[in-house]
Amino acid sequence: MARLNDPEEIRRLLAETEVWAVVGLGDHPDRPAYGVARFLQEHGKRIVPVHPDAATVHGERGYPSLADIPFDVDVVDVFRRSDAAGAVADAALERPEVRGVWFQLGVVDHAAAERVLAAGRTMVMDRCPAIEWPKLLG
Numbered sequence: 001m002a003r004l005n006d007p008e009e010i011r012r013l014l015a016e017t018e019v020w021a022v023v024g025l026g027d028h029p030d031r032p033a034y035g036v037a038r039f040l041q042e043h044g045k046r047i048v049p050v051h052p053d054a055a056t057v058h059g060e061r062g063y064p065s066l067a068d069i070p071f072d073v074d075v076v077d078v079f080r081r082s083d084a085a086g087a088v089a090d091a092a093l094e095r096p097e098v099r100g101v102w103f104q105l106g107v108v109d110h111a112a113a114e115r116v117l118a119a120g121r122t123m124v125m126d127r128c129p130a131i132e133w134p135k136l137l138g
Helices: 007-016 032-042 082-093 110-118 129-137
Strands: 019-023 046-050 075-078 100-103 122-124
Touching: 007 100, 007 122, 007 129, 019 032, 032 046, 032 129, 075 082, 082 100, 082 110, 100 110, 110 122
Parallel strands: 019 046, 019 075, 075 100, 100 122
Antiparallel strands: none
């Protein structure tokens, strides 16, 4: 079974995926999600903003929820409070193509992580791709 924060699985998510739904990404340049989404774009990822406002961010159309995205998503990157993250993980599990769920720094929900791992998906918790990228991909 997959392990939480497995370095090799994190490396694979970073290296082998293309489409990242960034939950909590709005058009707010002062928020961490905005900078991380830009980082992901600069490293070849297509980002999909997921926010109730469904704003276009970094040139990509936004959607109000994961269920509203009309194409496949590889990774669901969660910029929500820990008490809301579990519902996002569950929504990600409703999408069979999602390979991994990534909870950003400070986002911790062990029960949600167990559900993701039990479903055979990769789970990353309390980490940031902009920090993990240089450590794992150079």
